[in-house]
Amino acid sequence: MSTGVIKKVAGPLVIAEGMRDANMFDVVRVSEQRLIGEIIEMHGDEASIQVYEETSGLGPGEPVESMDVPMSVELGPGLIASIYDGIQRPLDDIMKISGNNLKRGVEVPSLKRNLKWEFVPTVKVGDEVETGDVIGTVQETVLVQQKIMVPYGIKGTIKEIKEGTFTVEDIVAVVETEKGEKELTMMQKWPVRRGRPYKKKLTPEMPLVTGQRVIDTFFPIAKGGVAAVPGPFGSGKTVIQHQLAKWAEADIVVYIGCGERGNEMTDVLNEFPELKDPKTGQPLMQRTVLIANTSDMPVAAREASIYTGITIAEYFRDMGYSVALMADSTSRWAEALREMSGRLEEMPGEEGYPAYLGSRLAQFYERAGHVVSLGKEGREGALSVIGAVSPPGGDTSEPVSQATLRIVKVFWGLDASLAYKRHFPAINWLKSYSLYLDDMEKWFNGQVAEDWMEGRQKMMTLLQEEAELEEIVKMVGMDALSPSDRLKMEAARSIREDFLHQNSFHEVDTYTSLKKQHMMMVLVNEFFDRATDALKDGASLQKLISMPVREQIGRFKYVTEDKLDEEFKQVDETLSAQIAAAFVKEEG
Structure with a gap:
């Protein structure tokens, strides 16, 4: 574990020296208060760290400690119906410790360690298993059955398998591999900046039915597709995302409030638990994960929140579920990139955004898809991503909108003039488009009506x-x-x-x-x-x-x-x- 000391503090950016043994994207603890951060640049023995918490009061000479692991999320029973901040800390647990206002340096496990879950094994002793195989199930909520999968890189024979109620840290199975015995728990960790692997990607040929006429008939999105919803203030981006979260044919919904206003996130947090799932009559929260990262939270955590959300979504996709991810809004995420890039003194690109804005957006959106998961079963799962974009003044010629349009295949252009005429959804039918239409023509003509x-x-x-x-x-x-x-x-x-x-x-x-x-x-x-x-x-x-x-x-x-x-x-x-x-x- 490498340790160093702070040399310079510039807002959310901290430069530490003596960090020669640390690696890029390692998680670090900064100062005696143990603020959480991540290394984003290395120069000799100097590490540039983006800190995910407020850095006021920090000064040179304070200790920095690398944890020698990349920024990761905990995946397992307990994710559904949770409300996390941008770095997967459960907000309800933080509130119990620090009250209504977030305190710095709070360390809380992402998945509750004291909860016990009913584990039902689906394999027996002597069975051969490999990465992605399901070894058991946990009924997490009324609507979601979580499949406990063999973690990445493990292949062998089941030596021991248990049944009963366990916490996420208890050992539920032992696998005999070539390198010795591996103990499996119901929880696994995954680095957020790396997409979870799969066997192969399939052509998106089926629509994600949303029940919204302008979308399904005119500009449909495929299961496993990507869509952008750019629109000025007040044109109905958030309402459209709520409608999609409620009605889209997805088994799981992951909603990321990335840098949105606090009152808007409060509305989401108040509304979602009250929304009824139309298919089952249960609360919609029974199949939802919320990530709340408001605009007054530290700017660096916005960047992390997008990756945290999509990694959780990929985990459910690997179980064979259809997952819809709503990111509201990627513009705020891009602003966080711009601020960090400025503090790192990188050469600015268009409108001050970093030159790598386009590639970062692509890395995020490319993690969507309709895939065949790892494992002998060959489960099919889909992850559809719908990103809201908030261009300043509604001008879609700005860099974030343009970079997004180069990547996504569906564009639902919201129009302020339609919204002022009280025409909702305010999707402009002359500006919007869907490039999935040709792929899905056969499905629509075959499954719904030939004309x-x-x-x-x-x-x-x-x-x-x-x-x-x-x-x-x-x-x-x-x-x-x-x-x-x-x-x-x-x-x-x-x-x-x-x-x-x-x-x-x-x-x-x-x-x-x-x-x-x-x-x-x-x-x-x-x-x-x-x-x-x-x-x-x-x-x-x-x-x-x-x-x-x-x-x-x-x-x-x-x-x-x-x-x-x-x-x-x-x-x-x-x-x-x-x-x-x-x-x-x-x-x-």
């Missing part, structure tokens, strides 16, 4: 044509448009107001199944197609636009799942009858 992609394209074309027509209307007024163009404008309005606008606080409208989304898509497109044909055959534009059935099409989103088929049939018949009536009266 899914065709219907989506029709709606998209109408919205794009509406944007072009609006330019003309602004210049010369609505009267200059031909009847067919007027009809296009009306159909596009119907798509915007009836299909894309979704009320997250309405008990039915908050979630829309793919079957219902397809029915809504068919009704909106049918109105336009049939009205266009009727218009060509001489029907009155005014009568077509003012048909009462349009109100019914608009209200279809409030129909409950059990009544979809009968309501769809009724609206479809009414539409046919009212279009026919538009002729009769004309002739009369």
